[in-house]
Amino acid sequence: MIESLEVLAEPLIRSRLESLYCNLSKTQSDYKQLSSDCEQYFKLIQESLPHHLQHSIFLYEDAQISLQSILERSIYLQGFKDALYLFNELHTSIN
Secondary structure: OHHHHHHHHHHHHHHHHHHHHHHHHHHOHHHHHHHHHHHHHHHHHHHHOOHHHHHHHHHHHHHHHHHHHHHHHHHHHHHHHHHHHHHHHHHHHHO
8 A cells, every 4th residue: 555655646746846846946045045056066076076086976966866856755755644644543533
């Protein structure tokens, strides 16, 4: 049941997270500024590295993005499971 929930929820989670990021970048100046700062610092680090390490920084960034993606999906899915659990508990206590 839980694994099938994860499979069914995956497209919804991806779409919702993309929407949230888009909204954050439009409405939260702190988020927008920090995001811009991160990109600028990363580019500075990347440009400062010797040529033979350029691929390593690319791999590092790719791994970080993959980790962040897994974390985001897991947190979102856990929040959804928690909401279903609370709904069930409330429903049971009312009856």
